[in-house]
Amino acid sequence: MLIKPLDDIPSAEITPESIYQERRRFMRNGVNLMIATTVGVTNTTLFSAPVVAKGVDPSSAINLPIDFPHLKPSAFSTGEQSTPFAKITAYANFYEFGTDKSDPQRYAQTLTTRPWSVQVVGEVEKPGVIDMEEILRKFTLEERIYRLRCVEGWSMVIPWVGLPLSELIKRFQPTSKAKYVQFSSLLDPKQMPGQEDRFLNWPYTEGLRIDEAMHPLTILSVGLYGRVLPHENGAPLRLVVPWKYGFKSIKSIVKMRFMEQEPLTSWIEAEPRAYGFYANVNPTVPHPRWSQKKERRIGEFFKRNTLMFNGYAEQVSSLYTDMDLRKYY
Numbered sequence: 536m537l538i539k540p541l542d543d544i545p546s547a548e549i550t551p552e553s554i555y556q557e558r559r560r561f562m563r564n565g566v567n568l569m570i571a572t573t574v575g576v577t578n579t580t581l582f583s584a585p586v587v588a589k590g591v592d593p594s595s596a597i598n599l600p601i602d603f604p605h606l607k608p609s610a611f612s613t614g615e616q617s618t619p620f621a622k623i624t625a626y627a628n629f630y631e632f633g634t635d636k637s638d639p640q641r642y643a644q645t646l647t648t649r650p651w652s653v654q655v656v657g658e659v660e661k662p663g664v665i666d667m668e669e670i671l672r673k674f675t676l677e678e679r680i681y682r683l684r685c686v687e688g689w690s691m692v693i694p695w696v697g698l699p700l701s702e703l704i705k706r707f708q709p710t711s712k713a714k715y716v717q718f719s720s721l722l723d724p725k726q727m728p729g730q731e732d733r734f735l736n737w738p739y740t741e742g743l744r745i746d747e748a749m750h751p752l753t754i755l756s757v758g759l760y761g762r763v764l765p766h767e768n769g770a771p772l773r774l775v776v777p778w779k780y781g782f783k784s785i786k787s788i789v790k791m792r793f794m795e796q797e798p799l800t801s802w803i804e805a806e807p808r809a810y811g812f813y814a815n816v817n818p819t820v821p822h823p824r825w826s827q828k829k830e831r832r833i834g835e836f837f838k839r840n841t842l843m844f845n846g847y848a849e850q851v852s853s854l855y856t857d858m859d860l861r862k863y864y
């Protein structure tokens with residue numbers, strides 16, 4: 536058993552290290568402020584970050600310059616309060632770097648994210664490779680504030696920076712046989728020490744039906760809170776499918792394969808009874824070892840009810856009419 540239910544998760548979701556780092560961020564801000572006031576400087580160039588924050592971090596504890604200042608806002612964004620940056624980065628699932636929530640922040644920083652490219656193969660008219668710089672140059676980036684619900688029973692609200700996956704897919708012209716798309720993460724045990732353990736069949740793979748991949752809610756993310764995607768959250772490029780359990784949102788993607796048959800995924804290979812291909816958030820279908828009725832928003836004390844399709848039913852339920860979602864879990 537690899538994914539643990541909510542009640543097995545220690546209540547301290549922030550590691551001492553992350554608290555330490557946050558305190559350091561505050562201190563650095565404080566130091567800048569002191570210099571500015573001491574020498575009587577009124578212009579703001581001494582401050583480390585511009586104040587036009589993307590998303591609104593309720594803790595205001597991001598001491599990183601904004602990388603994407605001009606983001607198109609999205610009608611799909613939730614109006615809910617975003618989870619603080621420090622919590623999104625300190626509490627992550629990225630098994631290539633270890634299975635503890637704090638492992639990715641600790642160990643993923645050495646991942647080389649440039650140069651980076653995504654290979655596109657299979658049922659497409661124009662197979663090829665697209666470079667990360669080209670992705671950043673050619674597509675309009677949006678801010679998409681989405682809920683993320685993990686199968687383990689926690690959730691967050693994340694202000695992603697991203698582009699609709701459909702925009703990228705169109706460039707490669709899927710054929711009429713392209714019914715599904717499989718995604719693969721980087722395979723490199725030297726950089727990703729978690730891959731020395733065989734608990735998942737590496738590389739991490741995931742898949743979507745083509746209509747799910749083309750759905751306007753589905754994005755590729757290159758950042759969060761207006762900043763370049765932190766390594767621990769799947770740099771430099773990861774999928775975000777907000778109506779599905781978090782494990783569908785595969786990180787550090789290097790390959791997309793368009794296919795006629797439903798692709799295999801790492802989690803189905805690991806435990807098919809627990810993890811299905813669709814993995815739509817569904818409070819009425821329990822995991823074999825725990826209920827999915829409730830979730831805890833990271834940073835909150837009381838659990839809240841989990842919503843069908845993670846609250847995105849209005850946008851996506853039409854994709855699944857005539858499907859028994861107990862069978863296709």
Ligand SMILES: Nc1nc2c(c(=O)[nH]1)N[C@H]1C(S)=C(S)[C@@H](COP(=O)(O)O)O[C@H]1N2
Pocket residue numbers: 623626627628629630631683684685686720739767768769780781782783784785786787
């Ligand atoms: N390559 C890869 N992608 C992955 C994972 C992983 O272990 N490896 N974990 C998944 C799980 S279980 C979740 S809940 C989300 C978590 O995303 P976050 O850590 O950015 O919140 O990433 C998903 N994508």
Ligand SMILES: [Mo]
Pocket residue numbers: 628685686687780781782
């Ligand atoms: Mo997850």
